Amino acid sequence: MENLITISIVIVFVAAILAGAPLFAVIGGGTVLLFGLVAGESIAVPVMEMCRLANAPGFIAIPLFIFAGYLFAESRSADRLIRFSEALTGWIPGGLAIVTVAACTVFTAITGASGITILACGGLLLPALVNNRYSEGFSLGLITASGSSGVLFVPSLPILIYGMVAGVDITELFIAGILPGILIVCLLAGFGVACGIGRQVPTTPFSLARLGAALWEIKWIAPLPFVVIGGIYTGIITVGEAASVTAVYALVTECLIYREISAKKLVTVAIDSMVMVGAILIVLAVALGLTNFLVDVQVPQRLVAVVSAHVSSKILFLLLLNIFLLIVGCLMDIFSAIVIVVPLVAPVAATFDIDPVHLAIIFLANLEIGYLTPPVGINLFISSLRFDIPIVRLYRMVIPFLALLVAALLLISYFPALSLWLVELSGKRVPVLQF
Amino acid sequence: AGPVTIVRADTAPKVVWKVGTLTPKGVGWAHQFETIMMPVIQSGTSGELKVKVYWGGLMGDDEDIVAKMRVGQLQAAGLTGQGATIACPEFAVVELPFLFKSYAEVDHIREKMWPEFDRLMQARGFKLLAWLDQDFDQIYSVKWSFTDLADFQKARFMTWYGTLEEHLLKSLNASPIPVNIPELAPSLRQGVADSLIAPALWMIATQLYPVVNYMVPLKIRYSPAVVVCTLDAWNGLSASSRAGLAAARPEMEKQFVAASRKDNQKAMDAMVKYGIVRVDMTDAQVETIRKGAVTVWDDQADKLYSRELLDRILVHLDQYRSQTP
């Protein structure tokens, strides 16, 4: 009888996922049932976990960045950026692909989540790419994939969190992330340039006068990246502060200086962007509950125990780790994945003689790729929602980019020198304090 | 909800407690929990009680852990000083600035006041199992050596430890910068704040130590660490187990705090060896700072703790100080 009930519940949930029930309902409803029926705990616990969302670092930054992104997207900033990009890179075949990868990388590094990048930069870059004769599929794929390298660059929030959770020096991690990050950027941008040459994307001769004019047009927007990146690098502001500065900056430039957003439009943008925030973060909130259930019944520990009992070679372990983290990366947000999985996997990795700094880079690169792994990578959902594209079409669009990123991941995993060489060179390895 | 009871035909019924703590597995405190406290749990309850520990904040921060004990997901917890005041606000009284001058005084108050704090805990639905130490917290700073009270006015202190710390910093004319725990390191690195009050081991565990340049071991604040369980879980144990745990408790606490105090000292030495400048203030300097800070004692009386509780501790301390030269 009990088996029958279990089987029926599972069937209902699988059917609900396939029928297109909202993800929050599937995860949240499932978690309440798991707590009530399997763990025998109070069903208040998953709600308690949802409230923990508010304490997540950089949490306040998310709605502010999303709002600013919507605002830029609704104004004619995209047109101005297209003109500027054309002036700057129009002479390179595929120049705009380079700009896309670089911009998304920088923005992801600043915001700490590539989902935000899709929202904030996608609105600007998609029309620009399509106007440049790139196919819609390629453009969407490129934007969805481009944030990935950002988690490896300063001032990436996941790196800061990883360092705190794993007890690894953060300076080392930042140095270690540089080469793998550049590798990913080069692969994506190189692919973009290749496609640009293949599709014979139009090139225009370089003109200093045109560049100057384009620069003058964007003079109010151009300082923003410098304010944000510069602010964080120089230690003037944190990510949350950068987000609020960006939001105020967007409000002032779009509503007061360019005057392209009317008061009525502003209200619509505010509501639309916050509904998006609700749709995304409610999934994150219920996912925290599910994670807590898994922790409560010690599923991750058991998984790790099984792995260490059955895996003897380092190469096989790394491969399994890659696969495991891809799955984790598509199910959880990068912060809770780090908080939950790192303390469990790090000791096992140590038994395979994997350098903790190298492990960190593998983790971060891997989790980020998980974000765009079908069927449930969150970046796919964000792109699908933001650009109103059926998710199944998006699956096809990201496949070439996914292949590139997995190639980069394998290089990162099996060539530790890629992560460790600069660290050794810098001589900045903070000794683990022994006492 | 509640403790899981597994009845076996061949042995006595076993009770399993789920224990939450922020302490990461692998640090000294966790090691002492496993090597000093676990054997006591095993022998004290004759194997009736088994504990399953969720290390390293797997169950959230202290506030989450306390909430989870209240809804029955967890039965027990190892809490930091901050967590102790969340479970039982009166515990703030031992965290008052400059209340204790030495660990000997802490031990004396622990002995005299243990039943009282246990009673206060029980009034909040928890049973005090062990009153241990976190540290005499030190001041750490990127910029300031705090040899002068004026340094406090210029310093920007990160604070996350609750009302008491906020009032302490204000009493020193310092600027408290509220920061969430996960944002401590970035805030310090990015210069949002430049100073903090924290335990030595914690500075190492969080890798904050390479960022700071000065350490001021001023004994500005004692911070306890406690192991508590819910009253329901406690009452779910057999009478003999409860008696066994209570009997083994004082000796276990002694061993535990001796080991963690040794660890704290080693952690401080290691940081000094690493290159952090240790600043020892003169008695006169300490006195000026003390004068400002102790105003908090009265300010918070009858808010976080009763004045009567503070007075009793002060009487015990006076007696102790008059007896020991």
Next chain:
Amino acid sequence: MTLAPSRIVRVVLLFHRSLVGLEKTLLCLLLFSMIGLAFFQVVLRNFFDFGFVWLNEVLRAQVVWLVFIGAALAADQQRHLRIDLVSRLLRHRVVIRRLTDAFADLFCAAASVLLFWAAVQYIVLTRPFSPETVFFGAPEWMLRLVIPYAFAAMAIRSAAFVVNGLRRLKREIAVQ
């Protein structure tokens, strides 16, 4: 919405529309006050070396409200994240699609009811220990009331979609 124009239904609909309007107003107020407060905090920290402890708490409470009100509205606008594999594949099989949509909405309504109940449990259990907040000393559980509200709203809205979807299907079959 093409429900029978009985008086009760009209009153309920009006009530529902005004709730949605209220939610939208609240979202705007929350967002813009958040931007203002967060920016105020930046200015305070960087130019006056100063910070208010309550500011962080206010901001965090605001984001929680933003998320749950936003999620409640997302249910009204059917903008929740979903794996729309099958519904995309069945795009041209109208009857089956209406049925799978109805099932998905029904599931969402049921799950929202479960989550609503869990949220009520959470409030009931934590209420006695709820700490005072910076919002004029209001206990924390009052700030958390937005959680059961959002799940209740999502449950009702999803259920309404089930009813509407099935009605539409009935009409479509009748036309055929």
